[in-house]
Amino acid sequence: MNILVIGSGGREHALAWKLRQSPHVDRIFCAPGNAGTSEITENVAIPATDLPTLAKFARQNRIDLTVVGPDDPLAAGIVDLFTSEKLRAFGPDKSAARIESSKIFAKELMRTQKIPTAEARTFCNSAEALHHCERLRFPIVIKADGLALGKGVVIAADADTARSTIDQMMNQARLGDSGRRIVVEEFLQGTECSLHALVDGKDYVLLESSRDHKRAFDGDQGPNTGGMGAFSPANNWNKESQSRFDSEIMRPLLRGLREKGVTFRGLLYPGLMITADGPRVLEFNCRFGDPETQALLPRMRSDLLPLLEATIDGTIEQCAIEWDTRAAVTVVLASGGYPGKYETGKPISGLDDAATLEDVQIFHAGTKRDGKETKTAGGRVIAVTALGSDLEAARARAYEAMSRISFENCHYRRDIALTPVAANVTGSL
Ligand code: AMP
Ligand code: GLY
Helix, strand or coil: CEEEEEECCHHHHHHHHHHHCCCCCCEEEEEECCCCHHHHCEECCCCCCCHHHHHHHHHHCCCCEEEECCHHHHHCCHHHHHHHCCCCEECCCHHHHHHHHCHHHHHHHHHHCCCCECCEEEECCHHHHHHHHHCCCCCEEEEECCCCCCCCEEEECCHHHHHHHHHHHHHCCCCHHHHCCEEEEECCCCEEEECCEEEECCCEEECCCEEECCEEEHHHEEEECCCCEEEECCCCCCHHHHHHHHHHHHHHHHHHHHHCCCCCEEEEEEEEEEECCEEEEEEEECCCCCCHHHHHHHHECCCHHHHHHHHHHCCHHHCCCCECCCEEEEEEEECCCCCCCCCCCCECECHHHHHCCCCEEEEECCEEEECCEEEECCCEEEEEEEEECCHHHHHHHHHHHHCCCECCCCECCCCCCCCCCCCCCCCCC
8 A cells, every 4th residue: 555644743743653564554655744754654755734735645546544743634634625536534634633623612512411521611702701700710722713832722820911921812813713712621630641542433442541741841841742751551540430421421432423424534543631520632733743653653563554544444443553562752852942043954863773772762853864964844853652560760761762862952851751741731821
């Protein structure tokens, strides 16, 4: 089979790496890819959001399956376009992708199906939102309705922050149309956990649990990022939470989608807060997590390709996934300044040396080839994943590998899988 992976991050490198191991795969293309994917796939210089050109490429190159990494092409309807051209694509269609691209859609679904989540109200008028906030106990959580590159959630510690956040999102359109409508919700106490489910429209199989570290610096300090590291399995997840997750979250969700006439086929990643009262949904994502995927896939023993196909074909209940029982720890190496302004074009050293370590896998994110050199080309640059008999062993190995890689002004967290992941991040837009 010929496969096209869409995206250019660590997640897409991990997906391509895993698919490369499938005996059913002939050629893999990655659009647009990075320096890492160029070693195992054929990179194609088409942006992930240029849907017509991607479809044309898939037609001309007899692509049997397209795997969509990021959320924006899904929200823009890439799967609808491909399906209309009789091209097979993994991921939800535009209508099902609303579960991530509209927090109001997701909240409404959770309300009607009584899925445990933070109490919330939605607003399209800033005066009404402000008036509502005046009556709440702080902190509160303010969320832009639409996609906002990870910047759409503010945990406001006080009324001043709430006021300025609402003003910036709704009146000044700092997040464009994404912030015109907002959700104001209750602040939940607990620890976070990322779940990944392959959903085939009516049934699902769960991948192993994982957790990510969203904040930039050690001790959960600094601004929120796309994710500075992850580990699997999550240390706050057990059989009881899984059984409640199934009966209180997944089954009602599938029923709710059915009642709305929406068929979700793809990867559903609910972000949960594990509270004293059990799991609560923070958000639903409609694609693989980044960097969770870099921690999960090295633990997956089964071939990923038949699982993706079964998800599309509606036969996922016949599939079981085999897992390596060892733990995985993923550490992200980022450009100085990330998630704010950063420079690119820095030569990266030590990649080959780090890759010689046993049970270590190096995934590229913002990298590009320049002649013989690999240079930085983004905020998150490299993710190093190591397997170990437990989290501590995996952690030690990941940091041993990471210590061999460097570039000017690079930074990484030293406490991935070590400190409890802070659930509670206050801040402003
Ligand atoms: P979201 O994009 O909705 O997952 O929010 C991003 C991050 O904000 C989450 O990973 C949490 O760390 C935090 N967050 C979101 N909603 C809440 C909430 N209701 N209570 C506490 N923290 C939250
Ligand atoms: N790791 C967070 C995300 O993929 O949304």
